[in-house]
Amino acid sequence: MSERALAALGIDALVVLVFAGIGRASHHESNPVLDSLQTAWPFLVGVAVGWLFVRAIFGHLPLLAKTGWPVWLCAVAVGMVLRRLTGEGTAFAFIVVATVFLGIFLLGWRLAAGVWQRKAHA
Template sequence: MRKLVPFAVDVVLVVFFCVLGRNSHDEAVLGAGLLRTFWPFGTGLLLGWVIAVAVASGREGVSAARRFDGRAVWPTGVILWLSTLIGGMLLRAVSGQGVAVSFVLVAATFLALFLIGWRAAVQILRAR
């Protein structure tokens, strides 16, 4: 159960990212609108988790999946950030949602802060 906490934190932060974005454009932050904004990034996040576990397993063998630490900045946090960003933007484009360059830059910054930032903070606190 403890292994799912980092995944849950990531989901909450991606939902929060979507809420912030919708709120900044005076759009409804609950209901179908939020789901429409969340699903591309949520799918990218889920794919990132699959990739991160596969990378750990490939490097260290199948038993690595049991030892996998979802709190690691590298490579886990970076994989999750890139997968959420790239996957989210590709799915938004395919589904007819906007992917303006300014939005990509804002999303890249916020998702890095959220998905890598909390992991870095945990590592710093654990090192003390």
């Protein structure tokens, strides 16, 4: 995997970790690091599924917003299914917040990178 792809995967993982960390901090958890990882892992699995899906369907990695949307949808869908299967919460408000936050940031960094790249080559 190229350095660019590894960086993109790292940004996706960071987005999920920030999402989980903010959520756990808002609930004043006793162990924010472990609790954040407990919240994050299903969504990290979803990100991985999304990357594999994009690679299988589109034949390349999800480095752009136009191919990043499956990463977002898989992160949310797989994350919620895994949370449900492991007895964790999937309240409607949590689903909405996760969908919006992950959508803005998983697609947003890709949009910003695309704009920056176009300006750099102009």
